[in-house]
Amino acid sequence: MEQIGVLIVNRKTNEVLLEVEGLHKKYDGITVLEDINLSINKGEVVVILGPSGCGKSTLLRCLNGLEKIQGGDIRFHGKSIVSKDVNWQEIRQRIGMVFQNYELFPHMTVIENIILGPVKVQKRNKSEVLEQARQMLDRVGLLDRQNSYPRQLSGGQKQRIAIVRALCMNPEIMLFDEVTASLDPEMVREVLDVILGLAKQGITMLIVTHEMSFARAVADRIVFIDEAKICEITDSHEFFTKPKTERAQHFLNIFQY
Amino acid sequence: MKLNWQFILDSLPLYRDAAWITLKLGFWGILFSLAIGLICSIAQYFRVKLLRSIVQVYIELSRNTPLLIQLFFLYFGLTKLGIALSENTCAIIGLSFLGGSYMAEAFRSGLEAVSRSQIESGLSIGLSRAQLVRYVILPQAFSVGIPSIGANCIFLLKETSIVGAIAVVDLMNVTKDLIGMYYQTFEALFMLVAVYLIMILPLSIFLTWLERKVRYAEFGNQGSV
């Protein structure tokens, strides 16, 4: 495992942004998530680890309202967001999500993809949004591609733009669902660097990933999920040196040759 | 085979008028078909319960029966029940009835081609349902559906050749009359084929060009073709 380096800065504040309590989720009669309890503070970076199929992605999708839950509660800024009449459109502007398959809109250019949300949904001033979008594109090194179409870009470039698109909505918390899983190995680094940069800026993030050394470098806390249940929640440096549970240790051993 | 060119020249006005009627009927038929098709596909896509079953039945009935019978039924059959419609009206109704189901299928395949993940992507940046349809679903559905819609338009235009059976003064009837009256068989048939070629060939070429252009726009991103 190559070491990327460890971020020592403690960005975690005391303000609780997102709380999950007793969450249950079933899929086709099979329990995919059971009794999940978790809280995320502002400024924190929490990484969710676990074997494939244990429900990590599903948890993220529940937090964004893309999946319905059968039990438990999710609270954003203290208010429950699982009732029927909750306005997901409004909430999704404050919870940003980046997907494994980037899913940029193929019929729009890069810049159009990015400003669609802020301009049409948040009704912000177009030139102000363009300014912000271009600044962010510059930060990830893709300003010269602002008028390209997604089909002209590589996977790594598309994913970085997907991140910019989500960020331009100025969300309070960012969800990352295995965002490097579909990329060729050489492109993984450029995307992870972007996320590391965001961590340095103090953006609150919940990340699902398989990249172990990345997780170690970026996370404040690790949530380890195995077989639909949370196995342990540990501070990052402690988890990788001496995890609390045997299952977690077993999992970490898989990545050592 | 020597053609009587003078006869052909003299018959031009007749063919022109008939072609005009054919185009007019085709135009209205296509227009109503698009409208019907759009409504049907939306009912199917958004799963409007009762409408969906009606649409299914409609599509099966209109696609599995010949246009000629539908026209006969409308023109001769309904007359006996007291509903008298002009032959042009019957033609348009018949074409729309048939075309509507073909368009519905074209629209539906376009709508279904927009993947679930695209929709989730749109939702994740806070788009409302209406905005989702307008900015994400429709543009993509359109490019996928255009080849089928174009092909349906050409199909309907060709089907207009049948409306002569219910006494519309169209190209087929003009040809038949000319042959019957003047025995200039080859000239009349020549004109008939020529007129249809002129009407449909440009459309077909345009459609092929459009298809290629649209496919290029989607290629690489959808990974299909």
Place this chain on the structure above:
Amino acid sequence: MQSLGIRVLFNVKNIRRLLEGLMVTARIAFISILIGSLLGVVLGVIWTAKRKWIRSICRIYLEMFRIIPIFVWLFVMYFGGTTALNVDLSGETVSIIVFTLWGTAEMGDIVRGALKSLPQHQVESGKAIGLGFWELYRYILIPQAVRRMLPGAINLATRMIKTTSLVVLIGVIDVIKVGQQIIEYSRIEIPTASFWVYGFVFILYFAVCYPLSKLSRMLENKWNR
């Protein structure tokens, strides 16, 4: 008055004549589909030739039937063919010729598409495990080609059956013509006969075409990876 109208369908003489007309329609459809399919396979194989001029000729052949309506071809063959060859071609003969030519063209396109879409690496893996020429064809290529062809072929057959309705317009005494004769005959006694007779023919076509199109869709779903 309606309940009296339907008895036009229950008259034994009428039923017998309708069935005779049906036989004519069935004959035309059956022969055209059979010969068209066989010749179409041959055409399809030829179409995959390496030389561009061979493929262009095949393409033009197909486009002639895609651009000019079938009804126009029936006209051309019926009036033009009779005059040109100085032989009295019956409507039935002309129909079979036109439909066979059309079926061959369309089938050729379907076969060509199926052959072209066969994955090359399957042939390579077959060779890698030591399959010979005939075994390759029998176990790998032909089953897969058939799967890709069948839905399209059934769809073509359905379209041809629907189009046989047009033969009444060039004088063939098919089921529609018989129906019209019955309507004319019963005009005084049963004024609403046309509604019932055309309705009957409508249901007849539906009863044949609907199962076929369902079969085609079922096969397509079953074999679509």
